[in-house]
Amino acid sequence: MAKRYKLSKPQRAAAVLVAMGKGRASQLLKFFKSDELKVMIDAAQTLKSIPQPDLEDLVMEFETDFAAGAGLMDSADTMDKILNEALSDEEMFALTGTVPDAPEAEETASIWELVAKVDPDELAAFFDTESPQLCAVVLSRLEPGTVAAILQRLDTEKRKKTVARLLSSKPVSDDIVAAVETRLDEAFKLTSTPSGSSENETRLAEVLLEMDKDLSDDILDSLAPMVGEKKLSGVKSRLFRFDEISTLSKEARTMICDGLSSEVLTTALRNIDDEVKEAVLSSIGQRTRRMIESELSDGRRVGEAEVKQARKSIAALALRLASEGKIDLPMAA
Numbered sequence: 001m002a003k004r005y006k007l008s009k010p011q012r013a014a015a016v017l018v019a020m021g022k023g024r025a026s027q028l029l030k031f032f033k034s035d036e037l038k039v040m041i042d043a044a045q046t047l048k049s050i051p052q053p054d055l056e057d058l059v060m061e062f063e064t065d066f067a068a069g070a071g072l073m074d075s076a077d078t079m080d081k082i083l084n085e086a087l088s089d090e091e092m093f094a095l096t097g098t099v100p101d102a103p104e105a106e107e108t109a110s111i112w113e114l115v116a117k118v119d120p121d122e123l124a125a126f127f128d129t130e131s132p133q134l135c136a137v138v139l140s141r142l143e144p145g146t147v148a149a150i151l152q153r154l155d156t157e158k159r160k161k162t163v164a165r166l167l168s169s170k171p172v173s174d175d176i177v178a179a180v181e182t183r184l185d186e187a188f189k190l191t192s193t194p195s196g197s198s199e200n201e202t203r204l205a206e207v208l209l210e211m212d213k214d215l216s217d218d219i220l221d222s223l224a225p226m227v228g229e230k231k232l233s234g235v236k237s238r239l240f241r242f243d244e245i246s247t248l249s250k251e252a253r254t255m256i257c258d259g260l261s262s263e264v265l266t267t268a269l270r271n272i273d274d275e276v277k278e279a280v281l282s283s284i285g286q287r288t289r290r291m292i293e294s295e296l297s298d299g300r301r302v303g304e305a306e307v308k309q310a311r312k313s314i315a316a317l318a319l320r321l322a323s324e325g326k327i328d329l330p331m332a333a
Contacts, residue, residue, distance in 0.1 A: 010039045111181040112141045114190040120146065124153030125313040126187055129259045129320070132158065136165035137172055137180050153309075155263040187320065205238035209315075213241065240318050240329050242268055242311035246279035248318075252327035253283035256318050262288055266295045267310035270302050 115123075115138065127135045127150065139147045139162065151159055185191055208216035216239070224232055245253060257265065257280060265284070269277050269292065277296075281289045322329045 111184055111190055115184055115188070116142055116146055118188050118190075120149040120153060121309070122188070123150050125309065125316055127154055127162070128158060128261070128264050128310075128313040129317040130183075132161035132165045133169075134180060134183070135162040136169050137176065138184065139166060140169065155261055155267070155310075157261050157263050201234040202238055205235050208235070208239060209241065209312075213243075237329075238319065240315050240322075242315050243273065243276050244330065245314070245318070246276050247330050248279075248327065250283060252318075252321075252329075253279060255321060255327055256314065257283045259317055259321075260314060262292055264310050264313060266292045267302055267307055268314055269296060270307050 123138075127138075135158070139150065142150075151163065154162065208219065211219075220232060220236070245256070248256075265280060269280060281292065284292075318327065318329060321327045
């Protein structure tokens with residue numbers, strides 16, 4: 001049967017290699033010289049689709065046990081794949097002047113996907129210190145179930161203002177969204193990968209804050225001889241309790257209180273020492289002070305968990321302001 005195509009020897013060799021498949025062709029390529037490979041690469045670029053009858057005839061000339069069924073092929077692309085797998089980047093560059101494209105980086109999760117995984121209690125504590133506008137922007141991008149869980153944890157006043165903002169808000173600009181994403185990333189370390197040491201320090205600080213201060217101080221004192229004060233300083237910088245607010249300057253106390261609702265302050269001041277209460281009340285306006293004092297004298301009982309959460313949210317705000325360099329906190333003993 002007459003050949004439909006008249007191929008040069010390099011084209012015939014390239015066609016056979018393509019038909020043999022990457023595995024077997026890669027083994028054969030090792031036996032070619034550089035000049036021969038260059039010629040074959042050029043030949044492969046000139047090949048189009050090869051009809052199966054012609055391809056079968058070519059293969060029979062080179063390999064009697066070739067399995068039929070290669071069909072139509074894009075020889076140039078297939079040859080590139082064979083060469084990319086058989087040769088190193090340096091060898092490819094020497095032959096063709098090019099190297100294989102770098103694999104695409106894996107797509108990373110967005111800020112909003114990461115925020116959705118944050119514990120609702122942590123998000124609620126964060127919202128306690130943020131404006132209703134920012135809260136509405138965040139909640140508008142979360143799933144309804146997550147939004148409901150967060151709203152249920154907010155104090156009444158913040159919840160009303162946030163829901164009102166959700167209902168009346170208009171589309172925000174990309175710049176505002178980007179600023180909110182940055183704020184969330186900073187608050188929850190969403191995209192950063194902290195070192196193991198930093199993670200351990202944060203974890204220990206969280207545990208110690210759940211203990212009585214006397215006990216946590218004893219633990220820190222006992223650790224000092226074993227790990228050194230320098231290593232413990234990272235833990236101590238993460239320790240701050242609400243009842244230590246009286247040790248701060250009036251300017252620092254005022255900055256903290258300015259970022260809180262009166263309801264959170266009132267809840268946190270339930271059954272607190274007079275010294276701490278006065279430290280907070282002396283840092284707010286007279287009108288707000290009278291309102292909080294009136295609510296504190298009403299005798300209403302508030303759950304311990306609610307009081308604890310309010311105090312933790314205030315302590316968290318103080319730690320954030322300190323990390324931003326806006327206030328100074330006393331180093332734990």
